Amino acid sequence: RYHHSFPVSYLPAGRDATVSYGSADFKFRNNRKTPVFFHTYRKGNLVYVDLYGEPVPNSGSYKLVTDLLETIPAPEPKKVLDTKGKYVAASGGQKVHVKSRTGYRLNTYRVKYENGKQVSTELLCRNFYQPIQGIIYYR
Numbered sequence: 001r002y003h004h005s006f007p008v009s010y011l012p013a014g015r016d017a018t019v020s021y022g023s024a025d026f027k028f029r030n031n032r033k034t035p036v037f038f039h040t041y042r043k044g045n046l047v048y049v050d051l052y053g054e055p056v057p058n059s060g061s062y063k064l065v066t067d068l069l070e071t072i073p074a075p076e077p078k079k080v081l082d083t084k085g086k087y088v089a090a091s092g093g094q095k096v097h098v099k100s101r102t103g104y105r106l107n108t109y110r111v112k113y114e115n116g117k118q119v120s121t122e123l124l125c126r127n128f129y130q131p132i133q134g135i136i137y138y139r
Contacts, residue, residue, distance in 0.1 A: 001026055006101045006129050010046070014066040014108040014127045058114035064124075065109045072103030077134030087137035094138040103131030 002024035007013040017026040030036050036053035056062070077100050082088045087095045106127050112120045 001125060003125075003127055003129070006132060007104065012066055013068075013104055013129065014106045014125070015064055056114075059116070060112060060114045063111045063113070065111050065121075066106050066127075067109065068104065068106045070105040072105070072131045074100035074102045074131045075133040076100075077136045079136050079138055082137040082139050085139065088139040091139050094136050096134065096136050098132070098135040100134030101129075101132040104129045 002018045002020075003014070004016050004018050008016050018024050019026055030053075032053060034054040036051060039050040039052065041048050077096075077098075080097075082095075087097060104127070108124045108127060110122045110124050111118055112122075
C-alpha cells in the first residue's frame, strides 16, 4: 500500500491507498483457503467495495485502527513576487498557488476480535504525511 502525499478528505489518514498505473498500486492477497468475491460499485462520487468469503472462525471480525503519533505544523508559505503578472494581475493582490498542509506521523493497525473480544493487534503500516510549504504569489 502506498498512501497519498497528504491526507485525503474522504478517508481517515492512514487508511488511504494510491493507485498509479505502472508504478504504485494497491495489491490484495487472499490468505484464506477458500475463494473471495469482490463486488464493487459507484454511487455518485463514492466507490464501494463489498468483500464476500468464508466467515472468520469464532464469530471473528477485524477493525482498522489508526494511532496519531505526531502532528507537524505546516511551514510558513513562501511568498514570491510575481513581477510579470502571471498569477496576480493587480498591484497589492495575491494568489495562493500551493496550499500549505500540516504533516502527520501515524500508525495503522489491524485489530482482530473473536466472540466479541479483542485477541490480537497487528501493525500494518507506519504512515508519514510530510508537511507542505505553500506558495503565495503577490504584486
